[in-house]
Amino acid sequence: MSNISYPHPVLGNGDDINNGEVSPEIEYEISDEAIHLKVENLKTGHSDIDKMLVNGTACWHLRTQCPRTYMRQSFLLDSEDRTITLKGDNYEGAVEIEISVVAQVGVKDYQPTDMHSDYGDAKFSLQPGELIAVGPRYAIHVDKVYDPLKAPVSSLIRITYGSHASGPFEVILDDDLITIKLSKADWTEYDGIRDRAPTIVHSSIILPVLADAIRTIDQNTHTLWGGRLKELLAKKGIDQNYPLAAAQEVLASPISRTFNEVNQRLDRAEA
Numbered sequence: 001m002s003n004i005s006y007p008h009p010v011l012g013n014g015d016d017i018n019n020g021e022v023s024p025e026i027e028y029e030i031s032d033e034a035i036h037l038k039v040e041n042l043k044t045g046h047s048d049i050d051k052m053l054v055n056g057t058a059c060w061h062l063r064t065q066c067p068r069t070y071m072r073q074s075f076l077l078d079s080e081d082r083t084i085t086l087k088g089d090n091y092e093g094a095v096e097i098e099i100s101v102v103a104q105v106g107v108k109d110y111q112p113t114d115m116h117s118d119y120g121d122a123k124f125s126l127q128p129g130e131l132i133a134v135g136p137r138y139a140i141h142v143d144k145v146y147d148p149l150k151a152p153v154s155s156l157i158r159i160t161y162g163s164h165a166s167g168p169f170e171v172i173l174d175d176d177l178i179t180i181k182l183s184k185a186d187w188t189e190y191d192g193i194r195d196r197a198p199t200i201v202h203s204s205i206i207l208p209v210l211a212d213a214i215r216t217i218d219q220n221t222h223t224l225w226g227g228r229l230k231e232l233l234a235k236k237g238i239d240q241n242y243p244l245a246a247a248q249e250v251l252a253s254p255i256s257r258t259f260n261e262v263n264q265r266l267d268r269a270e271a
Contacts (some may be wrong), residue, residue: 008124009115011046011101011133019114020046022135024099030142035086037062039099042077044133048112049101058132061102066142068093068176068224070158076104091142093176093224101133153250156225157206159194161187171209176224178213180205199261202254211247214240 009016027038042060044050052058060077064086071090107126115122126132162170162181169186172179182190194201213220213229217240220226230240238246248254 006131008110008126008130009112009119010131011044011049011112013134015116017046017112017114018116020044020049020133022099022101022133024135026097026138028140030140031088033088035088035091035095035140035142037064037084037086037097039077039082039084042079042082042099044101046112046114046133049133052103052107052132053101057103057105057107058101059104061100063098063100064091065096065098066091066093067096070160088142093142095140095142097138097140099135099138100131103128103130103132153206153210156229157209159190159205169205171212173213173216173220173225174223178209178225180209197261199254199257202251203258207247207251207254210250211243214243214246214250 004010004013006013006016011017011020012022022044024042025040027040029036039062044053049058053060056078060082062075062077062084063072065072069090069092073086073090075084103126105128108123110124110126111122157178157180159180159182161184164170164183166183166185169183170181172181190201190205213225214233217226217230217233221230232238232250233240233246236249238249240246
């Protein structure tokens with residue numbers, strides 16, 4: 001049960017409302033491809049709020065959040081029982097699930113029964129999306145089967161943007177994934193080419209970062225990327241004592257592939 005100050009009474013928030021409870025049942029199945037969430041018993045036990053759910057004034061809101069991958073998704077549910085399928089690639093490690101009731105439309109003179117006495121006879125206006133009831137947080141753990149010979153190197157590296165407007169990119173190696181933070185200016189340019197020219201991204205960004213990661217891998221085996229990358233090097237018989245050569249072998253000769261791609265593009269442009 002949460003205990004946050006809202007401008008109106010919220011079921012499940014402390015003793016705002018003394019009747020009803022949000023306590024759905026959640027079952028799940030996990031595979032590398034998908035996570036299936038089965039949510040049952042979506043009821044509040046509060047007559048006024050349950051009526052709002054039935055007539056469409058309110059709806060159930062489910063939010064998933066994965067700190068490791070930064071994935072966050074929201075779903076609006078319109079039935080007591082619901083199955084939701086999440087894409088497996090987007091989730092790994094701890095996944096938090098929050099379930100609440102929110103207003104779908106504006107509500108005037110909201111005055112749920114059994115409000116705390118401090119509210120007196122007050123009536124409230126709710127805007128669409130405002131919280132009406134909140135349930136407990138749930139957590140599941142997504143632990144996938146990892147095959148280092150099949151998994152792409154991209155599963156170990158995350159490219160995002162930092163707070164700096166311009167300048168060199170930053171590298172974080174002491175997290176679960178190798179994190180590359182581009183400047184905001186560089187991120188805009190990167191966003192335009194990452195799907196159109198992946199070999200250039202590999203040679204200009206991934207290659208030097210991966211080489212540096214391999215150089216420090218023995219100090220980072222406690223991280224997710226460190227353990228998996230070390231396993232990959234061992235299974236492929238790649239010598240980590242030569243980080244730059246090792247990184248090129250892991251990335252399948254990115255410089256040669258970049259030269260080839262650029263030459264092909266120039267040939268087409270000159271034809």
